[in-house]
Amino acid sequence: MTDLTIPLIAFTFLAAGIVKGVTGMGLPTLAMGVLGALLSPLAAASLLIVPSMVTNLWQLLAGPRIGVLARRLWSMMAASVVGTLVAAPLLTGGKSGATTALGATLIAYALYTLFAPPFRVPQASEGWLSPLIGLITGMIAGATGVFVIPAVPYLQALGLEKDDLVQALGMSFTTSTIALALGLASHQIWQIDQLGLPVLAVAPALIGMWAGQVLRRAVSPAAFRRWFLIMLALLGGEMLLRGVV
Template identity: 60%
Template sequence: MTSPAAARVAVIALTFLIAGIVKGVTGMGLPTVAMGVLGTLMLPAQAASLLILPSFITNVWQLLAGPGVVALVRRFWPMMAGIAIGTVAAASFIAGSGGVWAVAGLGAALTLYAASGLLSWRFFVSPRHERRLSPVIGLATGLVTGGTGVFVVPAVPYLQALNLKKEDLVQALGLSFTVSTVALAIGLARESAFAIDDIAGSLLAVVPALLGMWLGQRIRGRISPATFRRWFFICMLALGLQLLLRRFI
């Protein structure tokens, strides 16, 4: 392996190790961290193709960690349908037609997500509005996912606004991210931006992601979650602004 190739593999492995640690501590953040870091080094479509398998495996792990999977699927299937439709429909943007604007979109999504976390924006959605809002939020999340590779906006703030129990929220996030990952893979494959040859690279990223997730779960009981989340959002804000400003500088 040549030196540049070895350096690339090392950077990808380190990125997914860190992303896995973040997910292990917070229950989310693997695709966000991976897209944020790798988006500074390669095209968003290339970064998205690398995160398919690590994201899918870690999110299925998170989804199946509790007993309420069937109930969550029944409750949130309209949102999941919206995510799938929006992601597949918008995947052409990240796969090539968006060009540098896909990088700017990724930066904007990361910046918005980080700002909402640092400012502790909190919303409350009444259960009577959930049936109408869920498919809309799902579609919006899908469009952002297909355009940037980031799964969190606006799905995460919306799920948090439903005032779910902690275990249900973690599983609901796992469900949302799993559907987003599968839909993104389908959308990229439809645009010829993800193929069998890309699976090898994505598979190599699984090991550091799982190791990082395991380490993150160990770390979670030893540090203040609030402190960890604050620094996580600060890092995401810096990455988001760097990607966003790259388009205009």
Template identity: 50%
Template sequence: MSATDLTPLIATIAFVFLLAGFVKGVVGLGLPTISMGLLSLAMPPAQAAALLVVPSLVTNVWQIAARPGLWALARRIAGLLVGVCAGVAVGAGWLAGGATGGMTLALGLALFAYAALGLLSVRLHVPARAERWVSPLVGLATGLVTAATGVFVIPAVPYLQALGLDKEELVQALGISFLVSTIALALALGSGGALRPQAVAGSLLALLPALAGMGLGQWLRLRVRPELFRKLFFAGLLLLGAYLSLRGAMHA
């Protein structure tokens, strides 16, 4: 394929990661969801997942390092993180198989329903005494969904939001969860042969627009009120859920 033939694809990848980085900067998530959803229109899901590895790793490190309290928060959600790794290990190879339409539809519907409840101010709450046993189960389910779709959001996002964290703690907790999910997914892709040198090179190039978008998004997030942030958070999830539902229905 000539350089001229590659230009539209490179431009598409750059735009997708700029948009995904911006959404992540504003609401703390969305990079894998948007990039997987849009890039899968132009390439196999496993190839799209390989491209998001480096941008997801770096943007999540940036996200979790933005405030103090990292280790205390990581210890609190350690069960979730262990469960994620176990779930991805169990489902290793699913993404490369390509039969993800039904899972994507279910993921989109779950995300849409959760966001709708959030916009209607229906509050979910996990008691502190239940975290010890709920956290690993939520992590396991998230890992299985990640292995099948390359997306890290369900059920980890509603679980973390139900812990009663403040705005910046929630964003940091999401970053920790997504960082561990990215590492686990990268190992699964590598073991399946999907993380080749050319894919890593493409992922490194995708980092630049992702960082630019995230920087702009964080600038905006720090200037909005907590209530507006909550509305943006759930509105973003609602749109992502609607998109994934439509895409999953078309490929189921």
């Protein structure tokens, strides 16, 4: 690490916290995107675990219907853990393809969220679709450290109330973070005695979340989200080119 790396990491989690405070999501995606340009995807994922866990637990536990949502989404959560553990060797192996995969994932997420029309998943299809979505999300998370595709658009398509959707996203992100930590720990990449820098990243992430909640009242969340996704797509494009050139 250079002398500038730690300040850049702190600024990254501050910015990612602001995005999560405004939109309710985006901290791991933005953090992985920016840190992936500074560090290897594996190192970035290791730094992400603790601040992501703290902020996602806050989001999960703030809602009142955790039991109802857990009964509805348990198969998706279980499958996402399996997928993450199965795909974790792709990230822990330190292969250059992880950077390319991460860039492609960021582009896909940004473009889908920007342009895809809203759709609704029939409740009768949830029985087989939820574990499939969880498995795919886990596979992508295990390979890239990003766990938003296809979990976020799927949860948005379930017709949940606003507060339930925020809590369901928190549940999905928390589950994926735990699974990623287990996947990295199983390969001796992430260890409890190496938590100094990740723990320090919690403070800027929480400050950013608070600032984002304040900013939400002054700026249109739709406009903020649009420009965030555009910048995320550009960042993913840079990583994609870096991985293939």
